[in-house]
Amino acid sequence: MSVQTWTFLFVGVTFGLYLVIAWLARVSDTKGFYVAGQGIPAAANGMATAADWMSAASFISMAGIISTLGYAGGMYLMGWTGGYVLLALLLAPYLRKFGHFTVPDFIGDRYHSNTARIVAVVCAIFVSFTYVAGQMRGVGIVFSRFLEVDVNVGVYIGVAIVFVYATLGGMKGITWTQVAQYWVLITAFLTPAIAISLQYTGAAIPQIGLGSELIGEGTALLEKLNQIHADLGFASYTEPFIGNWDKLNVFCVVLALMAGTAGLPHVIVRFYTVKNVAAARWSAFWALLFIAFLYLTAPAIGAFARYAMLDSLHGKTEAELPEWFHSWEQTGLILWLDDGDGTLSYTGTDTNEIFRSGNLGTGHVAQIKEDHVRWLSGDAAGRDGRAVLRQAGLSGPDRDIIVLATPEMAGLAAWIIAFVAAGGLAAALSTASGLLLVISSSVAHDLYFRIVNNDATEGQRLLVGRAVIGVAVIIAGILGIYPPGFVSQVVAFAFGLAAASFFPVIVLGIFSRRVGTVPAVAGMIVGIGFTAMYILGSVYGGWSHWAFGIGPQGIGVVGMALNFAVTLSLTPFFPAPDQSIQELILSIREPEGAGPGLNIDRSAEAD
Amino acid sequence: MSNSYDKRLKEAINRYWKRNVTIMAILLFFWALAGLGAGVLFADSLNAWSLGGIPLGFWFAQQGSIIVFVVLILIYAILLNRLDRKHHEELAAIGGTEA
Numbered sequence: 001m002s003v004q005t006w007t008f009l010f011v012g013v014t015f016g017l018y019l020v021i022a023w024l025a026r027v028s029d030t031k032g033f034y035v036a037g038q039g040i041p042a043a044a045n046g047m048a049t050a051a052d053w054m055s056a057a058s059f060i061s062m063a064g065i066i067s068t069l070g071y072a073g074g075m076y077l078m079g080w081t082g083g084y085v086l087l088a089l090l091l092a093p094y095l096r097k098f099g100h101f102t103v104p105d106f107i108g109d110r111y112h113s114n115t116a117r118i119v120a121v122v123c124a125i126f127v128s129f130t131y132v133a134g135q136m137r138g139v140g141i142v143f144s145r146f147l148e149v150d151v152n153v154g155v156y157i158g159v160a161i162v163f164v165y166a167t168l169g170g171m172k173g174i175t176w177t178q179v180a181q182y183w184v185l186i187t188a189f190l191t192p193a194i195a196i197s198l199q200y201t202g203a204a205i206p207q208i209g210l211g212s213e214l215i216g217e218g219t220a221l222l223e224k225l226n227q228i229h230a231d232l233g234f235a236s237y238t239e240p241f242i243g244n245w246d247k248l249n250v251f252c253v254v255l256a257l258m259a260g261t262a263g264l265p266h267v268i269v270r271f272y273t274v275k276n277v278a279a280a281r282w283s284a285f286w287a288l289l290f291i292a293f294l295y296l297t298a299p300a301i302g303a304f305a306r307y308a309m310l311d312s313l314h315g316k317t318e319a320e321l322p323e324w325f326h327s328w329e330q331t332g333l334i335l336w337l338d339d340g341d342g343t344l345s346y347t348g349t350d351t352n353e354i355f356r357s358g359n360l361g362t363g364h365v366a367q368i369k370e371d372h373v374r375w376l377s378g379d380a381a382g383r384d385g386r387a388v389l390r391q392a393g394l395s396g397p398d399r400d401i402i403v404l405a406t407p408e409m410a411g412l413a414a415w416i417i418a419f420v421a422a423g424g425l426a427a428a429l430s431t432a433s434g435l436l437l438v439i440s441s442s443v444a445h446d447l448y449f450r451i452v453n454n455d456a457t458e459g460q461r462l463l464v465g466r467a468v469i470g471v472a473v474i475i476a477g478i479l480g481i482y483p484p485g486f487v488s489q490v491v492a493f494a495f496g497l498a499a500a501s502f503f504p505v506i507v508l509g510i511f512s513r514r515v516g517t518v519p520a521v522a523g524m525i526v527g528i529g530f531t532a533m534y535i536l537g538s539v540y541g542g543w544s545h546w547a548f549g550i551g552p553q554g555i556g557v558v559g560m561a562l563n564f565a566v567t568l569s570l571t572p573f574f575p576a577p578d579q580s581i582q583e584l585i586l587s588i589r590e591p592e593g594a595g596p597g598l599n600i601d602r603s604a605e606a607d
Numbered sequence: 608m609s610n611s612y613d614k615r616l617k618e619a620i621n622r623y624w625k626r627n628v629t630i631m632a633i634l635l636f637f638w639a640l641a642g643l644g645a646g647v648l649f650a651d652s653l654n655a656w657s658l659g660g661i662p663l664g665f666w667f668a669q670q671g672s673i674i675v676f677v678v679l680i681l682i683y684a685i686l687l688n689r690l691d692r693k694h695h696e697e698l699a700a701i702g703g704t705e706a
Binding site for chain 1: 631635647654670674683694
């Protein structure tokens with residue numbers, strides 16, 4: 001069977017499975033819709049958290065980024081897993097004891113202010129949308145290659161599927177679906193990694209393969225990579241702090257990802273879906289363990305893919321090029337503009353002939369190719385397409401194809417290649433549906449129920465929740481079609497924004513009994529305002545990185561510092577929270593103790 | 608309820624919170640040491656050594672820090688669940704609480 005047939009088969013079977021689970025676990029009340037009625041075992045919840053967590057950015061984009069950046073790619077690994085530790089230690093147990101559905105709810109109650117609540121809702125929605133947009137783009141890329149449709153058509157298909165099961169199932173449906181998705185995505189990620197490691201080094205464990213000798217070469221994989229990189233004018237693979245990624249920028253991005261993870265609303269809500277705080281802690285451990293299986297494998301895939309790509313492309317003629325190159329060339333995610341000698345040259349210098357089309361339209365790319373052909377034939381009207389694309393910053397293939405193309409590069413069986421596509425979709429869809437639920441709960445619960453209509457019935461709130469998912473998924477689709485960057489880059493922005501807005505006020509809300517309303521709201525506005533402005537200015541406004549040379553991906557750290565600084569320096573001038581808030585803080589500091597036990601029914605309905 | 612009962616309850620809760628914060632601070636120290644320290648700040652110097660064919664700074668950034676993080680959360684779950692049990696025993700000894 002061909003790759004495409006296998007893809008249809010796997011994607012069809014796995015999607016059927018998800019829909020059946022969502023249907024079996026469908027719910028009819030808000031409690032089940034948002035927190036799954038708190039009846040999920042710790043290990044299953046950990047698995048669902050892992051699937052929720054590992055998005056298209058983790059599955060499709062991360063190994064690709066590592067493959068391109070070498071050492072610096074590790075900042076995503078450290079940032080996301082390290083952030084998980086912060087979340088589990090600093091925030092989750094306390095927010096859980098607090099017992100409300102959402103982060104804006106906590107901020108609204110802790111700072112006793114609807115203004116704070118609205119600011120937090122706006123931040124939550126903004127962060128979630130940035131993140132969802134990245135997922136939709138990931139779905140589009142998978143479909144564009146394997147169903148041989150346009151990236152945009154791929155996004156439409158993804159939108160339809162996410163909508164169906166996010167509205168049907170709610171959190172309970174999503175939790176069990178995500179358990180299934182975890183198995184699909186982890187198997188899909190590990191199978192090619194093990195196969196490729198065996199093929200190149202003979203080691204069955206990819207993490208060991210990463211440090212092993214290449215069969216028939218007599219040199220270690222990483223050493224060989226560094227050698228090739230030096231020969232072709234690329235920066236060293238294992239050496240840190242080269243080019244744009246100096247120590248300060250790597251540090252800032254890692255820290256922004258860590259703090260942002262802790263502030264990401266869709267993961268915190270996961271801690272509400274288990275029975276007690278002890279189970280919540282175990283669930284956090286299971287989740288990170290399950291996440292680590294993928295995160296520890298990604299660097300191995302990155303290095304193997306890098307070697308396979310350089311080995312199978314550089315110095316080859318048209319006839320020698322592998323088949324995967326041609327199938328990806330059709331999507332525009334990899335382009336070859338020859339200098340006339342008929343031999344492909346993939347280097348880190350001006351002689352490079354491998355590019356990607358990025359955000360350029362198909363017409364624009366065709367024009368560049370046409371001009372390039374004219375330029376080759378000596379026509380004065382022609383233009384060197386290589387120079388045009390190099391100036392546009394489009395050197396090298398699109399990083400997002402690397403995981404999907406790796407099994408093809410290594411010549412693995414067609415069914416493995418197709419399975420990876422199903423895994424990529426599982427990763428993108430599980431995260432997108434979890435996030436859409438957060439957007440929907442933010443609007444339906446925090447805005448509609450808490451602020452607009454206090455008398456809303458269960459039915460009305462569910463209806464609003466589902467309508468919001470519908471609108472949100474369409475907006476996310478539009479953002480997926482017009483993406484502001486690479487999947488993982490877009491996602492990094494989302495984390496920066498979360499770090500700059502939520503993280504300081506949640507931490508101070510738990511660990512300080514002194515911080516009051518006005519300083520917290522001011523801090524959030526300053527933090528997210530500065531970060532959003534800097535990102536937009538750098539990406540669209542052509543700003544130089546004026547804040548200590550920190551790029552837009554790491555700027556969330558500065559936003560976070562500003563947030564802390566504004567909040568703490570204003571605090572002495574404003575009153576401390578009143579007695580009822582003091583009691584609330586004391587009660588959440590004892591995750592399971594003398595205070596009244598956690599009661600979601602009471603907290604959701606009584607106030 | 609007597610004043611001494613209130614006082615003892617308050618002390619027990621304060622003790623719990625202090626132990627909790629101490630455990631957290633120690634674990635977060637190792638968190639920063641592995642992730643931000645070995646993975647980023649000292650990565651260039653650590654690259655002078657190597658582990659199983661992988662330069663050590665590079666290994667910490669892409670493998671070691673993650674392993675440390677998983678272990679930290681495991682320790683946290685064990686210690687805190689134990690602390691909770693102890694806290695409940697203390698409260699039971701004081702008597703008359705809902706726990």
